[in-house]
Amino acid sequence: MPPLRPSPGHSRGSDQSRRGLLPPTGIATLTPKAPAVDQAARELRTVMGRFATGVTVITTMHRDTIHGMTANAFLSVSLRPPLVLVSLGRCRMGEMLPRTKRYGVSVLANDQEQFAAHFAAQRQSPVPPTFTNHDGVPLLDGALAHLVCRVVDVHPAGDHELWIGEVEHRYERDGEPLLFYTGRFGTLREVQDRADQG
Helix, strand or coil: CCCCCCCCCCCHHHHHHHCCCCCCCCCCCCCCCHHHHHHHHHHHHHHHCCCCEECEEEEEEECCEEEEEEECCEEEEECCCCEEEEEECCCHHHHHHHHHCEEEEEECECCCHHHHHHHCCCCCCCCCCCEEEECCEEEECCCCEEEEEEEEEEEEECCEEEEEEEEEEEEECCCCECEEECCEEECHHHHHHHHHHC
16 A cells, blocks of 8 residues: 555645744754743842842923932943933833933932832832932932933843933932832841841
8 A cells, every 4th residue: 555645735844834843944042931931020029129229219301391200220320421220111201312312320318218219110109209300301309319311332241221311410418218129118227127137
């Protein structure tokens, strides 16, 4: 009996496609499944939570509307020229900055946790935030430090973008900072107590 021939349009490859398999390519790839990727992301978040940081509110103004968001992924890049960087995921601020091309940075004091939560969209502040306007850029009143920055570069980095700004204005005062540690805001004393317990 002659061997059976596949019907027209039928092939081993199409069998594999129907079973959800790809035809062999000769290249072995090891791609983590989505649950493994999610688990790795959660673990990295936990590890990075041990890195205590200050807390900032990033602000900009578009068509007379103030836009603000809480950010702790902020750092100094260069002194000459004076450059800073804020890392943004997919967010409204990332849509605004290409239009406004400038942003403000307010470094929060230890009594401004309500504003950190407010601009992180966690809960509404019982006291409405007020702002100082410097050359068209809003800055949160009561902060320990202010920077006004002009966007000079943007770098994609994984699921974030790094917005580099050249500092055009700066201000600072003495005071105790608000910190972010292990996923929570706190004062220096609260963060120390938390570290001692855990």
